[in-house]
Amino acid sequence: MSATPSSWPSRLSRAMFALLPTLPYAPSEKAGCGGIAIRATNLTARARADGPVAFQDASFEIPCGCRAALIGPNGSGKSTLLRVLAGLTRAESGTVLIGDATPRTGRRRIAYLSQRPHLTAYFPLRLRRLVQMGTYAHHGWLEECFHGDQAVDLALERMGLSELSDRPVHTLSGGQLQRGLIARAIVQGAEILLLDEPYAALDQSSREIIDRFLFSQGQHFTVLMATHDPADLARFDRILELRDHAVTTRRACDGHGHHHA
Amino acid sequence: MLESLREPLGEAFFVRALTAVVISGITCACLGAYVVLRRMAFVSTALTHSILPGVVAAMLLGFSPYLGALGAALLTAAGAAWLASRRDTSEDSAVGVMLSVMFAAGIALMQQANSWRDFAGLLFGSVVSVGPEDLLVIGLTAAVVLTGLRLLHKELELASFDEEYAQLLGARPGLMRVVLLALVALGAVSCVRLVGALLTTALFVIPAATGVLLGRTLPQVMAWGSACAVAGGVVGLYLSYYFPAIPSGAGIVLCCALPYLAARLIAPRR
Numbered sequence: 125m126s127a128t129p130s131s132w133p134s135r136l137s138r139a140m141f142a143l144l145p146t147l148p149y150a151p152s153e154k155a156g157c158g159g160i161a162i163r164a165t166n167l168t169a170r171a172r173a174d175g176p177v178a179f180q181d182a183s184f185e186i187p188c189g190c191r192a193a194l195i196g197p198n199g200s201g202k203s204t205l206l207r208v209l210a211g212l213t214r215a216e217s218g219t220v221l222i223g224d225a226t227p228r229t230g231r232r233r234i235a236y237l238s239q240r241p242h243l244t245a246y247f248p249l250r251l252r253r254l255v256q257m258g259t260y261a262h263h264g265w266l267e268e269c270f271h272g273d274q275a276v277d278l279a280l281e282r283m284g285l286s287e288l289s290d291r292p293v294h295t296l297s298g299g300q301l302q303r304g305l306i307a308r309a310i311v312q313g314a315e316i317l318l319l320d321e322p323y324a325a326l327d328q329s330s331r332e333i334i335d336r337f338l339f340s341q342g343q344h345f346t347v348l349m350a351t352h353d354p355a356d357l358a359r360f361d362r363i364l365e366l367r368d369h370a371v372t373t374r375r376a377c378d379g380h381g382h383h384h385a
Numbered sequence: 386m387l388e389s390l391r392e393p394l395g396e397a398f399f400v401r402a403l404t405a406v407v408i409s410g411i412t413c414a415c416l417g418a419y420v421v422l423r424r425m426a427f428v429s430t431a432l433t434h435s436i437l438p439g440v441v442a443a444m445l446l447g448f449s450p451y452l453g454a455l456g457a458a459l460l461t462a463a464g465a466a467w468l469a470s471r472r473d474t475s476e477d478s479a480v481g482v483m484l485s486v487m488f489a490a491g492i493a494l495m496q497q498a499n500s501w502r503d504f505a506g507l508l509f510g511s512v513v514s515v516g517p518e519d520l521l522v523i524g525l526t527a528a529v530v531l532t533g534l535r536l537l538h539k540e541l542e543l544a545s546f547d548e549e550y551a552q553l554l555g556a557r558p559g560l561m562r563v564v565l566l567a568l569v570a571l572g573a574v575s576c577v578r579l580v581g582a583l584l585t586t587a588l589f590v591i592p593a594a595t596g597v598l599l600g601r602t603l604p605q606v607m608a609w610g611s612a613c614a615v616a617g618g619v620v621g622l623y624l625s626y627y628f629p630a631i632p633s634g635a636g637i638v639l640c641c642a643l644p645y646l647a648a649r650l651i652a653p654r655r
Contacts, residue, residue: 137535144536150555174472212552231555238549247422247546248597248606257543261554266536292601308550 141268148264151229160221161316161346162186162209164371167218171204178204181218182371184364186346188315191339193357194350196366202350203239205366206318209348210236222316232261235309239320239350241301245294251304252289255279258311279307284333299330306334319349393626402512402579405523406622406637409576410588410614412527415534415607416572417593419565422606423545426590427477428465428566431484433573433585435461437491440507440577445498451522451574458570461487466563510581510634512622519578526575530568537564542603579618580634587638588614595645598652613648617641 167182178201186192194202207213209220211227211234222230255276259269280286283303288296296304302322309317317338323331338347339359348364357363363374393399420429439457440450461483468479495504506514515523534541544551544558551558573585580588596610621637 140532140535149557210553212549228555231553234553236549236553241547242549244422244546246597248600248602249542249546250602253602254546257547257550260539260543260556263539265540268539 137268141266144266146264146267149260150231158223159188160185161188161190161223162348163221164209165219165221167205167208167215167220169201169204169208169213169215169218171201171213177216177369179366179371180369182366183218184371184373186348186362186364188346189344190361191347191359192349192362192364193360194348194364194366195352195357200366201369202366203320205371206236206320206348206350207238210234210318212236232312233315234318235306235312235314235316236318237302237305237309237320237322239324241305243293243301247293249293250289251285251291251293251296251300252276252280254293254304255285255289255307255311258308258313261312275311276307279310282310282337283307284329297327297330299326302326303330303333306337314345316346317348319347321350321352323351323353389627390623393623398513398515399622399626401515401517401520402622402633403619405512405515405520405579406618407615408523408527409572409579410592410618411611412530412572413576413588414592414596414610414614416530416565416569417589418596418603418606418610419541419545420569420589421593421597423565425565425569426586427484428462428480429569429573429589430586431461431465431480431487432458432566432570433577433589434484434582435487435491436573436577436585437504437507437582438487438494439491440582441491441494441498441504445494454574454577455570457487458573459567462563462566462570506581507577508581508583509632510577510579510584510637512579512633512637515578523575523578526571530572530575533564533568537561538603541565580637584634584638587641591638591641591645592617595641595648598645598648613644614641617644 163185165183168180169178170176171178182205194205196202204213208215209222209227211220211231220227222233227234256269258279259275263269277286280289283306285300285303285307288300293301293304306317322334326334338349349360351357361375365372365374394403420426435457436454437457439453439455439460441453442457443450443453465476465479465483468474468482469476498504505511540551540556541561541564543554543556544561548558551561569589572589576585576588592610592614593606595613596606596608599609600606617640618637621640622633624640625631625633625636
């Protein structure tokens, strides 16, 4: 915690927060992945409550440390599947297990990047603050986060954003913003990254930085990425195909990055 | 010059009015930052206008006008939320329905009370008639609103900026929206004495809109907004003291609009 001498309002609010108990946003689970990262059983869901079924009785599992691709034609329900796994859309039936927790208790482990992030336009926020929001996962109600600076710096550096940390978010390019959101997921300590076509509309340099992070550094997190690029598939350990409302798994993965044909 | 600034301070009513304007200005500007950034200006208009039937009903039935105002504002918020809970009703039209229904009910009730003139202060504000007990209510609501905004700052900011991520973390963006509406209702009740039911929205929107033009972080937006509201409020109050032809409520709102205009012209385009 940085102990800079501060004005009386900020000292007052610190004293106020120090007195109050902290309530976690969600019941928390201990971190660490052993075995299966995502297990879906007989999952049925719709994109919208009054819309058609996106997929029916889908069952699959993704081992820890696996890089999995999610493919399928436009409108086949890839985004809905990712949203259900993230706990943002309710499944009609079936279950999702994150590790051995439900999406609700396991939510801190998940980071989800939508195709087009729905951020409030022109919100007065610097990139640094956006990345810092990842630390909220480790805090709760009635707590101000005065720490986490080091993790934020590190994540910004990893995504090649150190120089941009004071830039207002709305002045960033699409690629810079996408990298910022991944930096936030790093700060959050997410073990499972659900990415919805992250390369759509990215320039080459952003794409390379994200690739380097996802595919060549360590094996301590699990990736499920919706993608349209057939040339891209060779890098993945496992491929889930969503077609005609069903999910089929191609290519096995033993969880350590080596795949069997 | 200095003497003419000091002269009104000898009057107890003016000092009370000044205190009320400063406290309410800061409260509304801080709340207003969220109102403006989340595009809730129309909802805040509905909440402030619906105070009218609440206060009139309270006068007819003989209970505290503040309770009546708060009740009516909460009723409006709940009604709009219920109407908009169907997919085929947009929130926009739900709020529009509640706004007009409540305001019409207020006018009908005023007819029952048979004395329109009593309610002029309610519609247009009469800051000079702020009494010690009004000041107490204004101070208490300001304390509640500002404490709430401080305690929930990171959640409110997160939910306003990236609702999906707030939901992912479990920071309850839906609940934050309700909390914000309740705080806006409280803030509206506290400043209806100053500028009246018709103009209370102005205190939420104009200073905060100025802040959005000048600030680059949320606390900066709130600080600029507060500065604008306090400056506009104080100048407006002096103006209506020396020029009785200018009603205080209208004077305050017009003086708040000047910094907005200046910021609009000066602030670099983003």
